[in-house]
Every structure is written in structure tokens, then in C-alpha cells.
Amino acid sequence: MTAPPRAERILALLDCLGEGEGSARDLLRRLGLPEQQLRSVQRDLRTLCDRGLLERSPAGRYRRPVRAVSLNPVEALAVYSAARMLYHHAAEYNEHYLRAMEKLSRQLPDRARRVAVLANEAYRARPNGEASRTFELAAQAWLEGRVLRCAYHSLQKVTPVELAIYFIELSPQNRQAYAIGVNRLKEGGRPFVYRLSRMREAALLADRCEIPEDFHPLQFLANAWGIMPGEPVRVELFFSPQVRDRVRETHLGQSAEIRVLASGHTRVVLTVGGWKELLPWVLGWGGEVEVLEPPALREAVAQAHAAGARVYGAS
Structure with missing residues (x-):
């Protein structure tokens, strides 16, 4: 590889560190330069x-000087929370995720x-594996309006999928990423939910796809407890007085009916799109x-x- 002129290399370094x-x-790796160029860099x-x-940190890392920002304390907390959510969401290392966190x-x-x-x-220090690459391809497919092909490993079977992605959503329950869209190999043309971590052998096709103008992502998930929509189901729960304050602190959705009874128990009525996603949360209350229903x-x-x-030998 022919080494670039020094001026060009310096501009490339500044661009990388932006x-x-x-x-x-x-930086040597990001610029694709050979090892013998390390001293020059x-x-x-x-x-x-x-x-x-x-500026150079004590750990030997270089960065652009931090510019003063005009975030008020609440705005700063919102940006900080976004950076922390990215950290918790990404189980595997991804260079693009790291850059996003650094920018924040x-x-x-x-x-x-x-x-x-x-x-x-x-x-x-996190490992970099197939899940990271799948996320990159899914993001590219959605934002460029292209079809994503993969083998989808559900809990029951492996299904071929050619997915037109309408949007990508993070579950508030498990922080996993899900692609919502239409598998064109499946009849009906209805959008379904696909967990990105269950996709294997992902590849981006040249085929283009469009999102219907009448598709509203927030309405699609309106009655989902987490990420899975479905037919509305009425759920009635009866909480003990010991957890009354914890129930009151829990965000149960705007449509939830919550009433504290004279006995100190709390009665909660929810309408959700199927109850299966609710099961782990209910079990967490012991x-x-x-x-009471369903x-x-x-x-x-x-x-x-x-x-x-x-398991614990209790009667």
C-alpha cells in the first residue's frame, strides 16, 4: 500500500477522531495503514x-478537545441516560455503537x-461476534429501504425470512432489539416481530421495499406489554398490602386501572396484547x-x- 502524503494523513486522523x-x-487500523506507518502516525x-x-489521556488515547456545551442539567441527564442505555443494550462490541457512545x-x-x-x-473489551454484524445489516436494511435475508431461529424451528423492515424497536422489558416488518416469503403480508439475536446468516439483498403510508409504528405496539402485539386481553391482578408502594411506583401504562382497597390490597386491571409477555413480570412478584383474570x-x-x-422441596 502506498502511504498517503502527511497532510492527507493528518486530515484523516482529525476526521477519525471527530x-x-x-x-x-x-487509528492505524481505522485508516487501513500498514504497521510500518505506526511511528509516522x-x-x-x-x-x-x-x-x-x-489531547492525550493518561491511558494513551487521543481525542478532540471537549467543547463547552449548553445542556441544562435535565438535558445532560437525558444524554447520559441515552449513552448508558446503549451500553446496556449492546451485548457485543460494535465499532459504530462505540462511536455513538463517544459522541454522546x-x-x-x-x-x-x-x-x-x-x-x-x-x-x-466486549467480544465482537455475529450478533453485532446482524445488527449492522438490519439497521442498513431499514434505513436504506432494502430487504434483509436470514435464517430465523425461533424456539420451535428455523424459518427462512426475507424481511422488509418497517422499524426497529428495543423491548422495554429485556432491552433486546426487534425488527418489525413483513416476511415476503410468508403469505398474508402482515407485519410480525423478529428478534435480531435469533437471526443467522444475515445478508442484505439489492431488492428495495417500501413502508406503507398507513402503517403507524406506535399504534402497532399500542397494546403490547413489551414488544409483542396481539388481541387485547383483560388482566386483573390483586397485590398484597406489603407491596402497595412498589405497585404505585411501577409504570403500568396510561390505560391501567389502579385502585387501593380498604384492606390495603391493590387491584390492577390491564389490557394487553396477549398475556405471555406479562408472565415473567407477574412471577417476579412471587x-x-x-x-384473577384471565x-x-x-x-x-x-x-x-x-x-x-x-425444585426447593417446599410443600
Whole structure:
């Protein structure tokens, strides 16, 4: 490979560090330069630091100087929360995710930025595998209006999918990413929900796809407890007095009916798109809640508690 002129290399270094921070070796890799160019890159970085265009951390990482921002405390907390959510959501390392977190981190005041930068360093150590690549392809398919092909590994079977993605959503329950769209290999043309971590052998097709103008993503998920829509089901729960305050603190949706009875119990009525996503949440309350409706959810909870009792030898 022919080495680029120094001026061109310096501009490329500044461009790279406009999207995040990195060591000299990181930058060598990002620029696609050979190993023998490492000393030249290090010399360029020292020059840029001397000119005040870059700063070097004690750990040997370079970055653009942090500019003053005009976020008020609540705005700063919102940006910080977004960076932390990215960190918790991404189980595998992805360079694009890291750059996004670094961009968010640079906007934060010192105290919040310190935590965010430490999280970015920890994120760098995560493994990089197929899930990261799948997420990249799914994002590209959605934003470019192209079809994503994959083998979808559900809990029951493996299904070929050619997916026109309408939107990508994170579940508020498990922080997993899901693609909502139409599998053109399946009859009916109805949108379904596909978990990205269950996609294998993903590939981007040249075929274009359009999102129907009358499709509204928020309406599609309007009655979902997490990410799965379905036929509305009425759920009635009866919480013990011991958890009254915890129930009051829990966000149950705007349509939830919550009433504290004279006995101290709390009666909650929800309407959700199917009860199966609700099951782990109900079980998390242990014996502090009784399911009154629907009968199928009540039976599922009873069976789960009975199985747990057998595991621990309880009568």
C-alpha cells in the first residue's frame, strides 16, 4: 500500500477522531495503514497535540478537545441516560455503537462524562461476534429501504425470512432489539416481530421495499406489554398490602386501572396484547400478587410456582 502524503494523513486522523477517541494503533487500523506507518502516525498525533488540536489521556488515547456545551442539567441527564442505555443494550462490541457512545459522552459535563468514558472503555473489551454484524445489516436494511435475508431461529424451528423492515424497536422489558416488518416469503403480508439475536446468516439483498403510508409504528405496539402485539386481553391482578408502594411506583401504562382497597390490597386491571409477555413480570412478584383474570395466565403462574416449590422441596 502506498502511504498517503502527511497532510492527507493528518486530515484523516482529525476526521477519525471527530467520531470518537482512540490510541495510535486504533487509528492505524481505522485508516487501513500498514504497521510500518505506526511511528509516522504517532509523530503526527504529537504534532496535533502540540498545536492544541488534540489531547492525550493518561491511558494513551487521543481525542478532540471537549467543547463547552449548553445542556441544562435535565438535558445532560437525558444524554447520559441515552449513552448508558446503549451500553446496556449492546451485548457485543460494535465499532459504530462505540462511536455513538463517544459522541454522546463528549457532550456531557465532567462528572457525567467521567462515568460515560469509563463505560466506553469497558465496552471496548466486549467480544465482537455475529450478533453485532446482524445488527449492522438490519439497521442498513431499514434505513436504506432494502430487504434483509436470514435464517430465523425461533424456539420451535428455523424459518427462512426475507424481511422488509418497517422499524426497529428495543423491548422495554429485556432491552433486546426487534425488527418489525413483513416476511415476503410468508403469505398474508402482515407485519410480525423478529428478534435480531435469533437471526443467522444475515445478508442484505439489492431488492428495495417500501413502508406503507398507513402503517403507524406506535399504534402497532399500542397494546403490547413489551414488544409483542396481539388481541387485547383483560388482566386483573390483586397485590398484597406489603407491596402497595412498589405497585404505585411501577409504570403500568396510561390505560391501567389502579385502585387501593380498604384492606390495603391493590387491584390492577390491564389490557394487553396477549398475556405471555406479562408472565415473567407477574412471577417476579412471587406470592405478593394473585392473578384473577384471565384463567390461562392464572394457571400458568400457578404451574410455575408449583414447579419452583418442587425444585426447593417446599410443600
